[in-house]
Structures are given as structure tokens and as C-alpha cells.
Amino acid sequence: MRGLQRDPREFTKERIVETASRYGLGAEAEVPTANRRSISDALVTGPGGIRIGWEIQYHHLSPSSVHRRSVNAVQHDITPLWVAKDRTASLIDRAPWARVDDMPWKNIAGGKEMVIRGGYRYLQVWKCVPSSNRHCLLSDGAGHCGGVHSDWFVPALCEPEKRAVHLEDLVLESATRESVPVYVPNRGSGRAGRHMWVPSADCERWRELIGEEEPLPDFPVQEGDDEITFAEQEVDRTCRAGEEGWFVSDARPIRDLGQPTGGFTLARMPAQRSRNPMLITAVERAAASAALGCPPWELGPCSECGQLMRRYGRDAAMFCRVCRAVLNG
Structure with a gap:
């Protein structure tokens, strides 16, 4: 008899709760907020009453739902942490998030490592001189301005390369504030930007560089839902099983591109x-x-x-x- 299909989301939730309990943190599954308008898949409680509401979302959810549920969590002193497995997930950069690999439930239940592929970054600071391996943020990569640049990079693009962060790491570090959520607006626009988890030490340094004493806002603007459009193209019926990337037949564009945020520059x-x-x-x-x-x-x-x-x-x-x-x- 063919085995029953199990939900990877449920096993991810169990893994988060088990990891938190192993670290001595408080952990519960399916916890509603006080007003019962939303339910955290896993609620992890750290020292000092820090609460992280894990939301495992492996299927599409509208941006307005992500925003509404995230704001509701924050209003109840819960930091939301959304988990996706798809680079096209609409929750990306609309709330604090992390992306893991798409894997079968057996691998999740069996303890296969779950690396955070997107949503976690490190701060890099460099002087813009000819000897630097980084390009100039002010001259579109041509020349060197002599200033000091800083930007956020995924671990693999750091110099030297930083350690990869695993799901278990984020369970512990988010609850102990070793890693914190940060929102960085795009340059020239306060209405859009990047949400990310970062080491708390990098966050403090970033605030020093930009002259901010308080964290930047987590939810600056409520965005509308994705529009459904007709591209006037034939449906791509080619089997794409096992392939990576985005194709014309996909419903949504890639949101997790792993690109820098645009950075901050001290004039010189x-x-x-x-x-x-x-x-x-x-x-x-x-x-x-x-x-x-x-x-x-x-x-x-x-x-x-x-x-x-x-x-x-x-x-x-x-x-x-x-x-x-x-x-x-």
C-alpha cells in the first residue's frame, strides 16, 4: 500500500519546538494571540519573556494577510518570523523571514540540516580604494571614491565568507536576541525595502553608522495583494521537475534575489x-x-x-x- 503523504510544514513546526525545548527555551505549537485573530505555528519564549512567533508558510499567502498577521503579532509583543521554501514567496521582505530548502517531510523529520538560504545577512564595511575587492556604491562600480561603504550581504557573499546559519541556530539566536530583525528601506524610497535577520552586534554597528539610536520600523507600509495578470503567452507545458529557477509559466517572480540592499556611504x-x-x-x-x-x-x-x-x-x-x-x- 502506498505510504501516506505527510505535510512538511507540520514536521518543520515540530522541529522548531523540539529544538527550542532542547535549548531550555519555552516552546508551544499552535498558539493563538490574545484576540485570537492569528495563531503562531510555534511560539518560542526566550530569556526576559522574548517571544518569537514562527509562521511556517510553504504555500502562497497574500501580502495583506502576511502584513495583518505580523502587525497583530507585534501588537501582542510577539516578533513574527515567517519561514518559506520558495524564492517566489510573497511573504519575502514583507515581514521578518527566512527561507529554507524545499525538502520531503522524511528529511525534515530525520534531522537533515536545514540551512537558512535567504533572509539572514551580515554587515560588511569597507573603504572604497583601489585595493578593495568591493565596488563603489556611488559610481556604479567604476572608480573609487575614497569613502566608507557599508551594506548587508548573505553569508556566501561576505569577505571573508561567513558561516551558514541553520534553522536550529535561528531558533536559539532569535529567542536570545543574538540575532535580531532589521528593516532597511531602499535608497531614495521609504515605502519599500528589505526585511532581514542579522547578528545583534552588526545591528548595533549599523545604527552607529547611520546615526539611528532606535530600530528602524518593521512594517512601514501595508502593501496590496499581488495582481493577477494575463501575459498573452501560451502555457508552458514542459515538465520542470527537479529544475531550479523561474519560468514564464510561474505565477510569481523571484523575490529572494540575494542582492545587496543599496548600502550606506559616509562621504569620505x-x-x-x-x-x-x-x-x-x-x-x-x-x-x-x-x-x-x-x-x-x-x-x-x-x-x-x-x-x-x-x-x-x-x-x-x-x-x-x-x-x-x-x-x-
């Missing part, structure tokens, strides 16, 4: 004006420290141009790289 590496360190702002000092990879107390002025550089401590020098190159002719 700050010069130590009049040799007075008190004139350097906290944002400038944080940016210089992050870009140069040294603690703030090792910063000092280049003896030639006056820009902040790693002047003290190990691997310190009197001149920045640019001035050394000029002086060495």
Missing part, C-alpha cells in the same frame, strides 16, 4: 580636523573603526593627508596606503 574617510580628535563625530569614528578593522583607540591621523587610519597598536603606520604609494613613487 574622515580627516582629523585640526588634529583634534574631539571634532570627529561618533558616526565618523564608528565608520572608520569598522572599515579599518581596528578598535577606535587605535585610530589616528595620517601624517601626510590627515585622514583617519590605523595609527596605533599592531600593524600601525605613520602614513595611509594612498600616501605611502605616492611617497614611494
Whole structure:
């Protein structure tokens, strides 16, 4: 007799609850909010009463439903965490989210690793000079502006490459605030942006760089549901089983592209004006420290141009790289 088909969503939910319990966290399945307008598939409670409402959504759900349920959770002091398995899922970037591989229920129940493929990022900060492997955010990749850039990247695109985050990692880190949700608006538009989970240390550094003391808003604007349109193309009847990617016959475009967010740029590496360190702002000092990879107390002025550089401590020098190159002719 053919075996019964089981729902991967149910086994993902069980795995989250079991993982949380193993870490000593509070965990329940199918928990309604106080007003019973929504139900968390798994509610994980961490130290200090931090509550993470896991929503396992492996099928299509309208954007308005994602927004409504997420806002309802936040109003009841629950941080929503939506899980998708499809790069076209409409919940992506409409609330804090994470994407895992599409896998059979037996693999989920059997403990096969569930890597977070999308929705988790690390902050990267770099000085825009010819020796940098990153391109300039201000000149469309051509030339180098000498400023300090920062942006959010998926683990595989970090330099050096960062560790992959697994489902079990996020269960623990979200409940202990080692990882936190962040919303980053697109450049030039406050009405759209990226939701992501990030290390809390990266979040703090990001706030220092942009001069924000409080978290950016999680749900800035309610979006309408996806429109259903007729493309006037013949239906693609080719079997696509086992193939990856997006095809003309697909109902929705890919939303999880893994691209950077657009980033933030400090106009240039700050010069130590009049040799007075008190004139350097906290944002400038944080940016210089992050870009140069040294603690703030090792910063000092280049003896030639006056820009902040790693002047003290190990691997310190009197001149920045640019001035050394000029002086060495």
C-alpha cells in the first residue's frame, strides 16, 4: 500500500519546538494571540519573556494577510518570523523571514540540516580604494571614491565568507536576541525595502553608522495583494521537475534575489580636523573603526593627508596606503 503523504510544514513546526525545548527555551505549537485573530505555528519564549512567533508558510499567502498577521503579532509583543521554501514567496521582505530548502517531510523529520538560504545577512564595511575587492556604491562600480561603504550581504557573499546559519541556530539566536530583525528601506524610497535577520552586534554597528539610536520600523507600509495578470503567452507545458529557477509559466517572480540592499556611504574617510580628535563625530569614528578593522583607540591621523587610519597598536603606520604609494613613487 502506498505510504501516506505527510505535510512538511507540520514536521518543520515540530522541529522548531523540539529544538527550542532542547535549548531550555519555552516552546508551544499552535498558539493563538490574545484576540485570537492569528495563531503562531510555534511560539518560542526566550530569556526576559522574548517571544518569537514562527509562521511556517510553504504555500502562497497574500501580502495583506502576511502584513495583518505580523502587525497583530507585534501588537501582542510577539516578533513574527515567517519561514518559506520558495524564492517566489510573497511573504519575502514583507515581514521578518527566512527561507529554507524545499525538502520531503522524511528529511525534515530525520534531522537533515536545514540551512537558512535567504533572509539572514551580515554587515560588511569597507573603504572604497583601489585595493578593495568591493565596488563603489556611488559610481556604479567604476572608480573609487575614497569613502566608507557599508551594506548587508548573505553569508556566501561576505569577505571573508561567513558561516551558514541553520534553522536550529535561528531558533536559539532569535529567542536570545543574538540575532535580531532589521528593516532597511531602499535608497531614495521609504515605502519599500528589505526585511532581514542579522547578528545583534552588526545591528548595533549599523545604527552607529547611520546615526539611528532606535530600530528602524518593521512594517512601514501595508502593501496590496499581488495582481493577477494575463501575459498573452501560451502555457508552458514542459515538465520542470527537479529544475531550479523561474519560468514564464510561474505565477510569481523571484523575490529572494540575494542582492545587496543599496548600502550606506559616509562621504569620505574622515580627516582629523585640526588634529583634534574631539571634532570627529561618533558616526565618523564608528565608520572608520569598522572599515579599518581596528578598535577606535587605535585610530589616528595620517601624517601626510590627515585622514583617519590605523595609527596605533599592531600593524600601525605613520602614513595611509594612498600616501605611502605616492611617497614611494
